[in-house]
Amino acid sequence: MERMTRSVGMVLFDGFEVLDVFGPVELLSRLSEEYPITYVAPRAGAIRSSQGAEVIATETFETAGTPAIVMVPGGMGTRPLADDPEFLSRLSAWAGGAEIVASVCTGSALLAAAGLLGGYRATSNKRAFAWTSAHGDDVEWVAQARWVHDRDRWTSSGVAAGLDMTAALIGHFSGTDAAQTTAREIELEVHPDPNWDPFATYYGLA
Numbered sequence: 494m495e496r497m498t499r500s501v502g503m504v505l506f507d508g509f510e511v512l513d514v515f516g517p518v519e520l521l522s523r524l525s526e527e528y529p530i531t532y533v534a535p536r537a538g539a540i541r542s543s544q545g546a547e548v549i550a551t552e553t554f555e556t557a558g559t560p561a562i563v564m565v566p567g568g569m570g571t572r573p574l575a576d577d578p579e580f581l582s583r584l585s586a587w588a589g590g591a592e593i594v595a596s597v598c599t600g601s602a603l604l605a606a607a608g609l610l611g612g613y614r615a616t617s618n619k620r621a622f623a624w625t626s627a628h629g630d631d632v633e634w635v636a637q638a639r640w641v642h643d644r645d646r647w648t649s650s651g652v653a654a655g656l657d658m659t660a661a662l663i664g665h666f667s668g669t670d671a672a673q674t675t676a677r678e679i680e681l682e683v684h685p686d687p688n689w690d691p692f693a694t695y696y697g698l699a
Contacts, residue, residue, distance in 0.1 A: 496527060496667055496668075496671075497527070498526065498527055498528075498529065498561075499527065499528060499560075499561035499562055499592065499593075499666060500528075500529050500530075500531065500558075500560040500561050500562070501521055501528050501529065501530045501531070501560055501561070501562045501563075501564060502530075502531055502533045502552075502557055502559075502560035502562070502563045502564070502587075502588075502591070503517075503518065503530055503531065503532050503533065503564050503566075504533055504534065504563065504564065504565045504566065504584070504600075505532055505533065505534040505540040505548055505550045505566075506534060506535060506540065506568075506570045506571075506574060506580075507540060507541055507570050508541070508542070508543050508568050508569045508570020508571075508572075509540070509542050509543065509566045509567075509568040509570050510542065510543055510544075510566055510567050510568035510569075510597075510598060510652060511542045511543070511544050511546055512652050512653065512655070513566030513567050513568060513597040513598050513600065513652055513655050514542075514548070514566045514597075516597070516652075516653065516655045516656040516659065517564060517597065517655050517656065517658075517659040518530060519656075519679055520656065520659045520660060520663060520675045520676070520679070520681075521659065521663070523674075523675040523678055523679075524663065524667060524671060524675060527666075527667060528562070528663075531551060531552055531557060531560065532548060532549065532550045532551055532552070533550060533551075533552045533553065533554060533557045533587070534550030534552075534553065535553065535554065535580060535583065536550070536553060537550050537551060537552060537553055537556070538550060542568065543568045543569050543570065554583040554584065554586070554587040555583070555587075557587065559587065559588075559590045559591055560591055561591060561592045561593065562591060562592065562593040562594075562595060562662075563587075563588040563591040563593070563594045563595065564595045564596065564597070564600075565584075565588075565594075565595070565596040565597070565600035565601075565603055565604060566596070566597050566598065566600050566655075567596070567597055567598025567599030567600045567601075567602075567617075567618060567621075567651075567652070568598070568599070571599045571600065571602050571603055572624075574603055575602045575603055575606045575628055576606075581603070581606050581607040581608075582607075584603065584607045584609075585607040585608055585609060588604075588607070588609060589609065591645075592645060593645050593646075593647060593662070594609055594645065594646055594647075595646070595647035595648065595649075595658070595662065596615075596617075596647075596648045596649065597649045597652070597654070597655030597658070598617060598618040598621075598649065598650070598651045598652050598654070598655065599617055599618050599621050599624070599625050600617075600648075601615050601616065601617040601625055601648040602617065602621075602624065602625040602628045602629075604629075604646075604648070605625070605628040605629025605632050606628040606629060608629070608630075609646075610629050610632045610646060610648075611629065611630055611631045611632065612631050612632075613632060613633065613643045613644070613646045614632075614633045614634075614635050614641050614643040614646075615632055615633070615634060615635065615641055615643070615646065615648040616634065616635045616636070616638040616640065616641045616648050616649065616650055617634070617648065617650065617651075618650060618651030618652070619636070619650060619651060619690070619692040619693050619695070619696040619698055620651065620692075620696055621651075622634075622636060622696065622698055636693050636698040636699055637688065637690045637693035637694075637698065637699040638650065638687055638688060638690055638693075639654050639657055639658070639684055639686065639687050639688065639689050639690050640654060640657060640658035640661065640687050641687065642661065642665070642687065647661075647662055650690060650692065651692065656681060656683070657683055657684045657685075660672045660675070660676050660681070660683045660685075661685070661687065663675060
């Protein structure tokens with residue numbers, strides 16, 4: 494399998510979920526030459542997570558180049574942004590040209606509201622599934638899925654599921670051995686089946 498560099502644009506916004514960002518970052522950074530990461534936000538500078546940690550966004554949607562992979566986290570900050578036309582327009586204009594557009598948890602609500610999931614299958618956090626799936630047009634929301642890969646869109650279920658999706662994404666581009674090695678290095682037991690989803694049953698969605 495050809496190994497090539499694919500830049501990653503990790504989106505930040507006030508109220509993002511820490512693990513949605515740094516779970517995938519932990520895995521991708523194990524292959525930093527293949528997946529260089531840039532933190533992008535509506536404004537450059539310190540962006541505060543739901544947990545109170547601040548991360549520095551070095552680029553805005555307007556200053557960042559179009560990356561190969563866009564990844565949008567969830568978190569409580571998605572609630573106001575899903576109804577913010579300016580944010581959604583900026584996100585859509587920047588992310589639309591990426592090779593891959595991905596989300597973790599309720600980040601898929603932002604993708605859907607921005608028009609980036611029309612005609613695609615997608616999933617999200619099961620506890621917030623009713624809210625997320627109310628966004629977007631022509632989105633086939635999949636209630637029972639750890640993650641969904643539909644062509645150039647990848648969406649995961651809640652928070653920790655982003656690690657499984659990212660491992661699958663690495664496997665897709667860099668090969669199974671690379672995905673297994675990165676997971677082993679951080680002692681992560683990956684769920685490789687995208688349909689494994691006990692939380693859909695727990696929350697009465699399946």
